[in-house]
Amino acid sequence: MDEKLVNELKNIVGPENVSTAAADLLSYRYVVGMGTEHSQGRPEVAVLPQTTQQVAEIVKLANETNTPITPRGGGTGGWSNNIAKYGGIMLDMSLMDRILQIDEDNMVVVAEGGASVYRIMYELDKRGLAFCASPLYTSGVQIGAGVSTNMNGCHISRFGRIGDNLTSLEVVLPTGEVITFGSAAYEHGYGYWNRYVGGPDLMGLFVNAGGAMGVVTKVAVRVKPKPAAMKIIAYGWRREQAAELACALYLMQRDYVYDILLLNYWNLFVPAKFGKLELPEHIHFVALISIDGDDEEDLAHHLKKVVRQCGENGGEDLGKLGTQAMGPPNYSIWLSVSPWMQRIQGTYFYSPILKFPEVYDTWEQSCRDWGFWNERYIPVWFSFHDRNTMSPYPMLSVTNPEDKEETEKIFAFLMDFNDRITKLGCTQYLIADPMPMVTESLGPLYDLMKRVKHFLDPNNIMNPSEIYGGR
Amino acid sequence: MSTSPSVTRISGLERVKDQLTRCIACTECYGRGPHLPFADGGGVVPNWICPILDQFKFISYSGRSQQYMARLVAYGHAEPDESMAKVFYTCTTCGICDSICPRPLADTVCAMREEIRSNYASLYPGALMTRESNIRDKKNFFGASPEARDRWSEGLDVPMKADILYFAGCYASYRQPEAARAVVKLIRAAGQEVATVGAEEWCCGQPAALAGNWQLIEEMSLHNVEKIKASGAKRVVFSCPECYRAFKVDYPNIVGELPFEVAHVSELYGEWIRAGKLKLTQEMQQTVTYHDPCFLVRQSLGRRQDVSEPPRSAISAVPGVKFQDMDLNRRFAYCCGAGGGVSGDVYPEAAAWFAAKRSTQAAEVATQLITACPRCYEQLSQGARAEGLSLQVSDISEFLAVAAGL
Numbered sequence: 001m002d003e004k005l006v007n008e009l010k011n012i013v014g015p016e017n018v019s020t021a022a023a024d025l026l027s028y029r030y031v032v033g034m035g036t037e038h039s040q041g042r043p044e045v046a047v048l049p050q051t052t053q054q055v056a057e058i059v060k061l062a063n064e065t066n067t068p069i070t071p072r073g074g075g076t077g078g079w080s081n082n083i084a085k086y087g088g089i090m091l092d093m094s095l096m097d098r099i100l101q102i103d104e105d106n107m108v109v110v111a112e113g114g115a116s117v118y119r120i121m122y123e124l125d126k127r128g129l130a131f132c133a134s135p136l137y138t139s140g141v142q143i144g145a146g147v148s149t150n151m152n153g154c155h156i157s158r159f160g161r162i163g164d165n166l167t168s169l170e171v172v173l174p175t176g177e178v179i180t181f182g183s184a185a186y187e188h189g190y191g192y193w194n195r196y197v198g199g200p201d202l203m204g205l206f207v208n209a210g211g212a213m214g215v216v217t218k219v220a221v222r223v224k225p226k227p228a229a230m231k232i233i234a235y236g237w238r239r240e241q242a243a244e245l246a247c248a249l250y251l252m253q254r255d256y257v258y259d260i261l262l263l264n265y266w267n268l269f270v271p272a273k274f275g276k277l278e279l280p281e282h283i284h285f286v287a288l289i290s291i292d293g294d295d296e297e298d299l300a301h302h303l304k305k306v307v308r309q310c311g312e313n314g315g316e317d318l319g320k321l322g323t324q325a326m327g328p329p330n331y332s333i334w335l336s337v338s339p340w341m342q343r344i345q346g347t348y349f350y351s352p353i354l355k356f357p358e359v360y361d362t363w364e365q366s367c368r369d370w371g372f373w374n375e376r377y378i379p380v381w382f383s384f385h386d387r388n389t390m391s392p393y394p395m396l397s398v399t400n401p402e403d404k405e406e407t408e409k410i411f412a413f414l415m416d417f418n419d420r421i422t423k424l425g426c427t428q429y430l431i432a433d434p435m436p437m438v439t440e441s442l443g444p445l446y447d448l449m450k451r452v453k454h455f456l457d458p459n460n461i462m463n464p465s466e467i468y469g470g471r
Numbered sequence: 472m473s474t475s476p477s478v479t480r481i482s483g484l485e486r487v488k489d490q491l492t493r494c495i496a497c498t499e500c501y502g503r504g505p506h507l508p509f510a511d512g513g514g515v516v517p518n519w520i521c522p523i524l525d526q527f528k529f530i531s532y533s534g535r536s537q538q539y540m541a542r543l544v545a546y547g548h549a550e551p552d553e554s555m556a557k558v559f560y561t562c563t564t565c566g567i568c569d570s571i572c573p574r575p576l577a578d579t580v581c582a583m584r585e586e587i588r589s590n591y592a593s594l595y596p597g598a599l600m601t602r603e604s605n606i607r608d609k610k611n612f613f614g615a616s617p618e619a620r621d622r623w624s625e626g627l628d629v630p631m632k633a634d635i636l637y638f639a640g641c642y643a644s645y646r647q648p649e650a651a652r653a654v655v656k657l658i659r660a661a662g663q664e665v666a667t668v669g670a671e672e673w674c675c676g677q678p679a680a681l682a683g684n685w686q687l688i689e690e691m692s693l694h695n696v697e698k699i700k701a702s703g704a705k706r707v708v709f710s711c712p713e714c715y716r717a718f719k720v721d722y723p724n725i726v727g728e729l730p731f732e733v734a735h736v737s738e739l740y741g742e743w744i745r746a747g748k749l750k751l752t753q754e755m756q757q758t759v760t761y762h763d764p765c766f767l768v769r770q771s772l773g774r775r776q777d778v779s780e781p782p783r784s785a786i787s788a789v790p791g792v793k794f795q796d797m798d799l800n801r802r803f804a805y806c807c808g809a810g811g812g813v814s815g816d817v818y819p820e821a822a823a824w825f826a827a828k829r830s831t832q833a834a835e836v837a838t839q840l841i842t843a844c845p846r847c848y849e850q851l852s853q854g855a856r857a858e859g860l861s862l863q864v865s866d867i868s869e870f871l872a873v874a875a876g877l
Contacts, residue, residue, distance in 0.1 A: 021554035024529040024541070027536035032496045048528055074498050075530070096530065097503070116503045119518060140498025243859065343495055401492050402546050 001044035002118060005065055007061070009047050009089070012057045013391060017048040017095070019202055028090050031075040031082055033391035034345045034410075035399050041083050045068065050095045052170060052217040059215065061175035062089055062461050068471065070463050071211040073145020076135075081210035082145070086464055086471050091215060092454070093144055099123055100218070106193040108167050110220045113144025129223045132159035137198040144216035149430055151210040151247035152348075155290075155470070156386045157259045163207035163236050164386075168192040170218030171206055174457035181206075184220065192220035205452065210430055211463045213456055227292030229299040233306070235315035236283035239265075242357040245285050248313035250353050252289065253385055256302040259290040264381040264388075277321055286318065338340060347405075347414050349421055353390045363394050372396055391429065403430075407463025431467055439467070480685060480724070483586040484545040491542035500534030500568035519803040523613050526824050531558050534568035534576035540546055551587055556594040557743050559583045560817045563810035563825065563836060564681060570802040575768075584683030584813070595803060596817040599682045606687055610673040612641040612812060621669040623648035627655050633666035636704035636731075638695070638718070640711035641674050642845030650845060653872035654736055660750075660875055661743040665708075668698045674719040678812040692722045707734045709737060710868055712766030712778075712844045713811055715794050724829050735767060737843045737867055741781030744788045751874040754791040760837035761796070761867075762829065762851060763804035764844035766811075779803060781865055782843050784846030789874040795836045805829050807854070809846040826854030834860040843867040 001020060010018045019025070025042050049055045062069040068088030075082055084090050093114035101110040102123060109131070111120055118139050121131045133153035135141045141151070143162075147169065151162040159165060168182030168191075179185075181203040183194040195203060205213050237245040245262075252260060265284045272279040279286070291306055293299030305315075351359045364371070364380060367373040376399060383392040394417075401407055418428070419437045428438050439446045453468040464471045480486070502520040523532040530536055537558060543549035551559075564577040588595045605614035623644055629637075635658060643651035658665040673695055676688030699707055709715040718733045743749035767778040779801040787794045799805045808825025809815040815822035830851045833840040840855070840862055842848050848866050855862040 007511075019529055019530070021529075021557075022552050023536075023540060023554035023558050026549065027529070027531040027533075027539065030536065030539040032498055046529060074501070074503075075496070076498055092530065094503070094530070119503070122518065138497050138499040139503045140501045343492065402542075405605045 002065070004065065005061065006045055008061055009045060009058065011459070012061070012254060013047055013049050013054050017050070019046045022046065025090070026090075026199075027367060028072065028075070028084060031077060032344075033077065034343060034398065034407060041085040041087070041314070043084035046090040046092055048092050048095045052096075052172065055091065055096075055172045055215050055217055056176045056178050058089065058391075059172050059174065059462075063175060063459055066459055067461060068460050068464050071144075071148070071215045073142035073148070074140025076138075076140050077145070077149055077430075081148075081212070081463060081465065088461075093142060093215075096217065097142075098146075101192070101262045101357075102127060102129070102223075103192065104129070106167075107194050107223050108220050109223050110168075110192050110218065111143050111364070112218055113142065113147075113216045115143050115219075117141045117143050117146055123227070124223055128226050130159075130226045131154065131223060132156065132165040132221060133162055140423070141412060143219045143221070145211070147216045147219055148209060148211045152384055152391050152429070154261060154384065155259045156384050157253060157257055157290075157380045158392070159222075160386055162221060163204070165222040166203055166207070166220065167195050168220035169203050169216060171214040171216055171358070174462035178217075203454075206306055208430055210243060210432075210465075212453060212465065212468055214462065229293045229296050230258065230290060231299060231303060232288060232290050233303070234318040234321040235287050235289065235310040236280065236318045236321075237285040237286035237287075237315055238282055241314045242360055244283070244314040246354050246356040247288070248310050248315055249287065249356070249385060249390070250388075251309045252292065252306055253259075253353065253387055256291060256305055257289055258292040260385045261288045262286070262381075262383045262385070263288065264379075266378045266380045269375070269378065279321065280316075280318070283316065283318070287315070339388065343398040343401045345393045345398055345414065346393055347408055347418055348393050349390065349418070349426045350429065351390045351392060351421070351426045353388055355425070356390060359390075359392070359421060359424060359426060362424060363392075363417070366413065366417040367396075370409070370416070372410075372413065398462060400431055483589055483752075484541055484582050484687060486585075487541070487575060487582045487873065488545045488560075490574055491538055491545055491579065493659045494538040494542075494574055496535055496536060496539075498501045498533075498535060499571045499658055500516070501530070502567065502571075508708065517798050517800075517803045519567060519799055519805075521568055522565060522806045522808070522825055523821075525828075527561065527822060532561065534572060534579075535575075537576065537579055537583070538574065541579050544583070544586065548753040551583075551591050551594055553594065554663065556587060556591075556596075557818075559587070560596055561814050561821050563806045563808060563814045563822075565765040565766070565806035565810070567765075567803065570769050581681060581683065584681070585685060586683075588683035595683075597812065598816040602682065602790065602812065602816060603679060603684055603687065606674045606676065606679050606691070610691075611645065612674055612678055613645050615645050619669055620644050620672060621667065623651040624667060624669075627652060629655060629669075629709060630664065630666045631669060632702050632704075633664040634705045635663055635665045636699055636702055636707045637665050637667050637736075638672060638675070638699075638709050638711075638714055640668065640709065640714040640845070642849075643710055644672070647845050647848065647866065648711060649850075650866040650868050653710075653866070653868035653877070656872050656877040657740065657749065657868060657875060658708075661739070661748040666702055666704060668695075668702060675711075675714040677713040677717040677721070679719070680721060681811040681813045688717065689725050691723045692717070694727050696722060696729065704731050708732060708734050708736050710736045710843070710866075712764040716766040735778050735781075737767075737782035737785060738778055740785040740867070740871055742872070744785055749871075749875065751789050751871065753789075753874050753876050755789050755874060756791040757839045758793045758795055758837045759786055759789075759839040759841060760833050761793070761800075762799055762807065762833065762840060762842040762847055764842060765804070765806055767843060768804060770803045778843075782841070785867070785871060786841055789871070797832045797836055799832065804833060807842075807844075807847040807850040808864055809850045812846065815846070815850070822850065823853065823857060827858050828854075829860060830854035830860055830864070831858055834858075834862040838862060839870075840864045841867050841870050
């Protein structure tokens with residue numbers, strides 16, 4: 001790395017917030033998804049900006065010197081979009097972590113791009129409010145990166161994903177220009193209250209873009225009141241009842257549920273084996289259903305309807321399993337089975353809820369074809385549900401990520417599985433490279449994405465990857 | 472006397488190699504934001520943060536990156552350099568990440584230090600070499616005269632045999648004799664007799680183990696256990712949480728099951744005050760807070776074996792005291808920075824940063840800070856002085872001895 005560039009970065013953010021130390025740089029290779037840990041791609045310098053102005057100056061400097069720059073949140077993504085594949089600058093957003101405003105009049109929270117989603121949830125909780133999505137991955141999760149990956153999680157059944165709840169964004173474009181999107185763009189406006197400004201909705205360019213279109217430095221998201229009353233129930237279905245289950249999911253989504261988390265047998269296999277919960281042998285699918293109400297009476301009314309929908313569609317009441325697996329003891333269960341917890345590798349996509357039977361058949365068949373439908377690989381399936389859409393996270397446990405042969409086989413399997421579900425008609429959660437089956441399938445839309453990328457980032461410095469043409 | 476440990480131990484990263492591939496990279500160990508939805512045991516935990524990540528900011532200073540770097544070294548993908556060594560020697564091994572993560576994160580740090588000490592000697596810090604030779608040659612952490620070890624008990628006529636034996640540890644013996652004397656006085660005030668092994672007490676060896684020298688703790692344990700056995704004590708008590716942890720967790724792994732119980736003195740105080748055996752008569756009109764030493768609430772003690780309630784109940788029993796916890800308390804307590812004599816000795820400036828932060832947290836809620844660890848006491852006293860805080864820092868035994876009118 002050019003020493004002059006490093007010194008200029010130090011001038012921008014202070015010397016203590018710039019590092020070229022090997023340990024610091026190496027650590028940015030490690031993310032939730034596997035396959036990057038032994039790659040050669042690592043940043044040449046890591047920077048911790050504290051203000052939007054600093055981000056803008058860093059991006060301008062990167063442009064002047066044609067240096068790749070990779071914005072980074074908590075590194076909890078399962079893709080390689082947060083790895084400095086082409087070296088250059090790692091822009092770690094962790095210090096831009098302030099919660100700027102909780103506007104209860106407009107029911108909006110405004111935070112810097114590096115703010116911890118869990119801390120935001122904590123502060124909202126204290127005020128009787130709830131965030132739109134509760135990510136399963138933990139304290140490193142940052143809201144700006146959540147926008148870049150259209151963060152998913154529990155509670156999207158009621159609220160939708162983060163992209164559905166944005167009211168304003170502040171973004172540093174790849175040229176260094178700072179732009180505010182949404183109502184906050186109005187110079188004398190009411191602030192962060194509304195997404196739409198009278199022109200085209202450009203905010204979406206940065207949602208799910210994997211940090212390739214700009215650096216998200218400020219986020220405003222709608223919040224909702226916390227339910228006054230809530231209950232979690234668990235219903236089970238046998239393997240051959242996938243179609244009935246899909247009907248139940250569809251009906252519940254349409255009506256009264258707060259959240260549904262669908263698990264397959266393999267999710268609960270380990271805690272059941274350790275005696276932490278009781279899972280009847282004939283049950284293959286378990287839906288953990290959160291129901292809310294304005295008060296106990298309202299809750300009882302909603303509960304009655306959901307119970308009827310499950311029962312009429314062949315669901316079996318699993319009693320306490322709901323609170324065992326989903327309530328506060330949930331985390332204890334996972335800790336207690338920790339000897340079995342290990343690296344995971346999966347793929348994430350969207351499917352219409354009613355297509356669940358054929359999509360799940362494809363998961364099982366693919367796993368069987370590759371020899372992964374067994375205790376060793378624990379081929380879990382869990383899915384979030386957002387109105388008509390299911391967001392499945394099928395994944396395998398990786399017994400030893402140091403076993404190159406095994407990990408290569410798993411990656412080949414996932415490519416094959418992605419190929420099969422794309423042909424079925426599913427869409428990807430986030431385009432990662434290499435995924436030729438997806439980009440080919442997108443056709444002219446993919447070409448437009450590349451043109452937009454080139455328009456915003458003429459030097460292709462912002463998180464460059466093969467997705468948008470490489471470097 | 473036994474001359475070799477009863478359990479053979481694998482050394483260095485080989486010991487944790489299998490665990491290193493199991494980190495799921497989840498970031499819970501960062502502690503950036505409370506874990507709300509699935510928190511263990513009740514939903515909301517305080518807004519805790521990993522202390523070294525808090526200070527050094529880059530994610531390399533986190534349990535997750537430590538696991539990754541240790542894995543790279545263990546599987547031959549990388550060799551440690553100075554920057555990696557800094558990550559592993561600034562870590563205070565406070566174990567706050569262990570209280571969330573099922574992986575042995577603090578133990579990985581110790582394993583990496585063993586690896587560095589054995590195979591990358593040029594990276595092994597000089598300060599730790601000095602400590603090692605102090606412990607090996609003088610049998611104490613400071614390199615002081617072994618004969619002076621029991622001077623703290625002069626005039627107290629402490630016997631060599633009793634059901635309760637007090638293991639004073641290096642700090643109380645050499646640096647904080649008043650704290651050691653307070654322990655003896657309190658035990659006697661509760662109607663019990665207490666013995667010591669006098670100058671035959673050696674360093675517990677915990678600082679050596681934390682630094683990566685397991686052989687030394689083995690040597691110390693064999694000697695100490697043999698001497699205590701000879702005293703016939705049924706219960707050994709400690710005012711130093713590191714010594715307590717060494718006996719409770721490490722010694723059984725070296726010598727097998729111990730033929731006596733072990734307890735921290737604060738456990739006895741709590742028990743005796745509750746039973747009316749130890750009477751606190753002096754009124755102290757103060758707002759008091761308590762700092763949990765890492766070695767009493769985390770550090771492989773197990774969540775249900777921690778010593779967090781007894782010191783609080785003892786302090787709260789003092790007439791006139793208004794007890795007020797800091798936000799970060801019990802297993803989420805922020806570390807004082809001493810790091811078992813490793814990070815504190817190798818990186819004193821970093822240790823001072825932690826001490827300043829923790830003592831400031833205390834000063835925000837109280838005028839009197841009590842702790843139950845001699846190292847924490849020194850750190851926090853220095854932190855309070857450096858920050859110019861109106862905060863009195865006291866050792867729990869000395870504080871209770873005053874309250875008992877001793």
